[in-house]
Every structure is written in structure tokens, then in C-alpha cells.
Amino acid sequence: MSEGSRYSVGIDLGTTNSVLAYLDVTSSAANSAAHVPETGNPTEQVLAVDQLTQPGVVEARAQLPSFLYQAHEAEVSATELSLPWGASGSQLVGYAARYLGAKTPMRLVASAKSWLCHSGVDRRSPLLPLNAPDEVARISPLAASAAYLEHLKCAWNHRFPEYPLEQQEITLTVPASFDPAARDLTAEAARSIGLNRLTLLEEPQAALYSWVNRSGDQWREQVSVGDVVLVVDIGGGTTDLSLVAVTEQDGNLELNRIAVGDHILLGGDNMDLALAYRVKAKLDAEGKALQPWQIQALTHGCRDAKEALLGDAELDAVPIVVPSRGSKLLGSTLRTELTREEVEQTLVDGFFPQVGITEHPRQQPRGALTQMGLPYAQDAGVTRHLAAFLCRQANAAQDFFGSAQDFIKPTAVLFNGGVLKAPKLAQRLMSVINGWLQQAGAEPARLLDGADLDLAVARGAAYYGYVRQGHGVRIRGGLASAYYVGIESAMPAVPGMPPPLQALCVAPFGMEEGTETTPGAQEFGLVVGEPVTFRFFGSTVRRDDQPGMLLDSWSDEELQELPPIQASLPAEGRSAGEVVAVTLAARVNELGTLCLEAIPREGDQRWQVEFDVRDQ
Numbered sequence: 001m002s003e004g005s006r007y008s009v010g011i012d013l014g015t016t017n018s019v020l021a022y023l024d025v026t027s028s029a030a031n032s033a034a035h036v037p038e039t040g041n042p043t044e045q046v047l048a049v050d051q052l053t054q055p056g057v058v059e060a061r062a063q064l065p066s067f068l069y070q071a072h073e074a075e076v077s078a079t080e081l082s083l084p085w086g087a088s089g090s091q092l093v094g095y096a097a098r099y100l101g102a103k104t105p106m107r108l109v110a111s112a113k114s115w116l117c118h119s120g121v122d123r124r125s126p127l128l129p130l131n132a133p134d135e136v137a138r139i140s141p142l143a144a145s146a147a148y149l150e151h152l153k154c155a156w157n158h159r160f161p162e163y164p165l166e167q168q169e170i171t172l173t174v175p176a177s178f179d180p181a182a183r184d185l186t187a188e189a190a191r192s193i194g195l196n197r198l199t200l201l202e203e204p205q206a207a208l209y210s211w212v213n214r215s216g217d218q219w220r221e222q223v224s225v226g227d228v229v230l231v232v233d234i235g236g237g238t239t240d241l242s243l244v245a246v247t248e249q250d251g252n253l254e255l256n257r258i259a260v261g262d263h264i265l266l267g268g269d270n271m272d273l274a275l276a277y278r279v280k281a282k283l284d285a286e287g288k289a290l291q292p293w294q295i296q297a298l299t300h301g302c303r304d305a306k307e308a309l310l311g312d313a314e315l316d317a318v319p320i321v322v323p324s325r326g327s328k329l330l331g332s333t334l335r336t337e338l339t340r341e342e343v344e345q346t347l348v349d350g351f352f353p354q355v356g357i358t359e360h361p362r363q364q365p366r367g368a369l370t371q372m373g374l375p376y377a378q379d380a381g382v383t384r385h386l387a388a389f390l391c392r393q394a395n396a397a398q399d400f401f402g403s404a405q406d407f408i409k410p411t412a413v414l415f416n417g418g419v420l421k422a423p424k425l426a427q428r429l430m431s432v433i434n435g436w437l438q439q440a441g442a443e444p445a446r447l448l449d450g451a452d453l454d455l456a457v458a459r460g461a462a463y464y465g466y467v468r469q470g471h472g473v474r475i476r477g478g479l480a481s482a483y484y485v486g487i488e489s490a491m492p493a494v495p496g497m498p499p500p501l502q503a504l505c506v507a508p509f510g511m512e513e514g515t516e517t518t519p520g521a522q523e524f525g526l527v528v529g530e531p532v533t534f535r536f537f538g539s540t541v542r543r544d545d546q547p548g549m550l551l552d553s554w555s556d557e558e559l560q561e562l563p564p565i566q567a568s569l570p571a572e573g574r575s576a577g578e579v580v581a582v583t584l585a586a587r588v589n590e591l592g593t594l595c596l597e598a599i600p601r602e603g604d605q606r607w608q609v610e611f612d613v614r615d616q
Helices: 025-033 095-103 112-116 141-159 180-191 203-222 268-285 292-311 340-351 382-392 423-439 456-467
Strands: 007-013 017-024 049-054 057-061 068-070 091-093 169-174 198-202 228-234 239-249 252-260 317-322 334-339 412-416 482-488 501-507 524-527 531-534 536-539 565-568 579-588 594-600 607-610
Touching: 007 141, 007 203, 007 456, 017 025, 017 141, 017 456, 049 095, 049 141, 057 095, 068 095, 068 141, 091 095, 091 141, 095 292, 112 141, 112 180, 141 180, 169 180, 169 203, 169 456, 180 198, 198 203, 198 456, 203 228, 203 239, 203 252, 203 412, 203 456, 228 382, 239 382, 268 292, 268 334, 268 340, 292 317, 292 334, 292 340, 334 340, 340 423, 382 423, 412 423, 501 579, 501 594
Parallel strands: 007 169, 169 198, 228 412
Antiparallel strands: 007 017, 049 057, 068 091, 228 239, 239 252, 317 334, 482 501, 482 536, 524 579, 531 565, 579 594, 594 607
């Protein structure tokens, strides 16, 4: 442990809620060093985060809602914004932000995490709240993410002033499907508030770590060699899918992350919007038309109603109030209700339809022009996305178990995310998965017990810090994709035709953090001293490509192009535009950021390009 560090801290920077968990590593390590038998695995604690739940009301909650509200100066007084460590200013974070934003959504920043991974926008530019009027202050997705982390830091330091968060070992979680650019931005948000002792961990892995720790030695009784565990994480903004194989080495069980899904913007937010439009249709039938801004407020109301109905089996309906504007505010306020039957029917059939394993997401024809927004999944059927994932990763376990399949057949399932707390949704999803397995003649998958759907990611991240010290069970994973750099082919100029592009594998699937490849034998020409563009590609299905493999052609399903990097590499005493013969190597740092290194035939120079989105 570093000086001043006592705790392993795990932070789940979620789309809808953020959570901080911690584990006293010094006492756990002391027990291990002294060979003192422990009654069980070390226990993680969840920080009760002090926050405003309403103006003037401070409460400690296990979750910090990932919402930021830009309050108007006339809306709340300075005394109503006081927190235990000082005034929050006009920028509110947490429950109070969600509470006020439900009434005035044009001032609410939501889904910053989803925006952080949206390569189609400048994530450092102040663009949130999207489409807000000019008088509302805007911030960037990066700044909003930093604001949530800053609040967690202040809450921690207020509780543990002798052990500042800046001095603790922190594991920050990201979706397994985050590309290197989004991972790097997440780390940058943490560093911007002084959290430099940082490691990144994939969220499904964190959920599995939490399950292993909570299960104690019993986890070995729930899984065995040859099992393939499907981790399904459906949160507020995303659906994240991973596969973990259970293997054996030297008589000990090992866990190996073997596949991850695409980044699917489909989750609880979509469900809240679907419920809002169902309520809107009910109001329309009563002759009560809604304005567009009221739909936003209705969506927040439906979210609260959904959580209440799915969390309390005795509730049959929850009242919904749609605010209005004007002098006749009370008289024009619309009131209705959302029933349990409406929620279950909308969510179960709409988002978890009974489909076959060959039924994959439907792509709808797109209009030529669209408003700027998040690239949500076009198909709301989670089960269709899952079917596509299992088919695309049919050979993911072949290296471990040697069997080719038409689709990979999980033997166990671990759920994570608040959406799957609803029994009806969890039951439907297991029913669909086991229907596929039954039709294929396979045994039904079993649902792993003991998962903590709301807090597992933060808990597992805290436990991972303990594992990194050599204790417990480590999940082996490495890079979730193979990565390639584009190489322009040398050919005579042809009018209207760009040079053909080849793809050179620079980092293979599963390459471990903290490792590097050796320079290849083949040389390439590197343009120095003038602006150039590096094109990068990723693949979650080409699992056998090794560094140095050069692809002449590929399908859209095999390689996906990632955001290009603009750079101007220093000439190092050469002429601008000179082409230098280089070999290529790559390394992956502890945060999972890929660095491409160009090594000239002569001299000691090195040109490096990090796989991120820093302005060049």
C-alpha cells in the first residue's frame, strides 16, 4: 500500500446512480500475513453519501443519483444549499437535482456517462443540458462526471478526514464495452479532482467479483470447470453483456473473461420514456394534450412510479402529477396514475419479447436529418440484442473447451443492474435464455444466487483492490477487443479513388494491462512534421489475430472503425512531410489505454500515439 493509504475504494460512476464502497485493506492484509484464519472474505462497506434530497434537507443515502441541476438564483436560497462541508452553489448533485429536475427538466443534466462515450460530439464542450435555453448554464459531459466524483470525494473526506480519498487506492468502473477513448475520459474526470491512484475495471467483472466475495467459499459449489457464466448488466442507460469461462489450473478454479458485447444504449431510461408515452396516450384519450417539455417531466415521474411499483409488491398504482406553467398552475396541473399492470405489460413485452435465438436487432430506415442526441439502440428488445451477442460470440469458449457452436450456450447467469431487480423482468429473461438452450438440446442455465444488483459494482471494485494485492480470486481478462491501425496501401493515384486501406493488428484480444508487444519485423512509412490522421479499428470477434497480422479485407461485423486521432508528430530534425521507415509496437497501461509506438530504423527517437481523444 502507498503511504497514507488504508482503504481499497471502489466507485461505480453510473448512468443513473453512483456508489462508493470501501474495504480496509490494512487489517485484511495483516490477518493474511499473520496467517490468522478469517471467518470469511473481507467485507466491503458502502459509504452513506451526505447530499441534499430537497432544498434545505441533507440526508445520507447509499446511492448518489447521477444528476446535476443548474438552479436559478431565485429558485432556492443559499441557506438551502448548505452541505456538511460547505455550500454547494447553484449546481446541485444527487437526489435534490433529480427532485428539482423532474419539475424543470430543461435545467437538468442527465446521462452524462452515456454522453462521455459518444464519439459524435466534443465531450469537453459545454453541451448539457441539451437544447436548454440560453439563460441555463451548460457544462460538458466530462465536467458533469467530475462533479459527481467531486461530491463523492467531499462526502468521503468529511467522513474520513484522516484518510483523504486522494491518498486511497481507487478502482473506478467502466462498461466493458467502453472504447479506449471513453475509458481515458473517465480516468481524466477522476484525475481532474485529484484522484490519481487509479485503476479502471469493467463493470461486469466488478459485479462478478462482488458475487465471489459475498459467496465466500460457496462460490466454488455454484460453478465448476466447463461453466460459461453470462453476466447481464442492465442499468439506467446501458445494457452490458460479458461471458466468463470457469477453468482449472493446478487444481484451482480460475475465472476468465472471454467476451464482451457492444456498447448498447438501452436501459432504464428507455423504459421510463416508454412508460411516459403510455401515460401520454392515456391522457390524449381523455382530451388532455401535453407539451413537449411536459413529456420530459412526465418521464421523471414515471421513473419514480416504476421504481415504487417494482419495489413494492403490495402497490397496485402510483399517482402521476404532470406540472403546468402559468398563473392557473394548480387548476391546469394534470393528474393520472400508472398501474402495476401497465408497467409490467409495457416493460416485459416491450423490452424482453419472447424471440428465437436467430432473431436479432432490427434496423429501421433512418431519416436524412436528425437532432443531435445520444446514439440510442434502435431496437428496444433486450432479448434480441442478447441473441445477437450469443451468436456472434459462438466460438468465444473454443480456446478453453474446444467446442464450436452455432451460439454460445451459457450454463450460469449473473444479473446486475437496477432494472433486473424486478422479478417479472428477471423471470422473463431467464425464460427466454432457457428456451434457447432447450431448443438446442442443452441443459438450462442456472441463476447465480446472492447478487446485490444495486451495489455490486462498487462493492466488487473495492474487493478488486484487495485481489490486486495477491488475495482472493482474480478474473483474467485483458483487452476486450483486438485493435488495429489503418495502413494506406502504396499505389499510383487514381482519380476519385482513395488508396486501399489495410488493417494492422497492433494489440490482440486479451492483451493484459501493463504489458507490451515486441516491435514487428515489417516496416511502414510514418509521415512526420505535418498534420496526419490515424485510423483505428476494433474487433470483439477476431480472437486469434496476433500483432503484425495485416488484413486486406474484412466485413462490417468483424471490424468496427473507432474515432480517428488527429496528430502532428514532431519532425525530430527531419523535413516536414518526410516519410520515415518505422516498425510498430504497442503497450497497454494500467488504465487500459493503448499506446502505439513507432520506432525508426536508425536513431533513438520514438513517436507515440495514445489511443484517446486528447486535442492534438
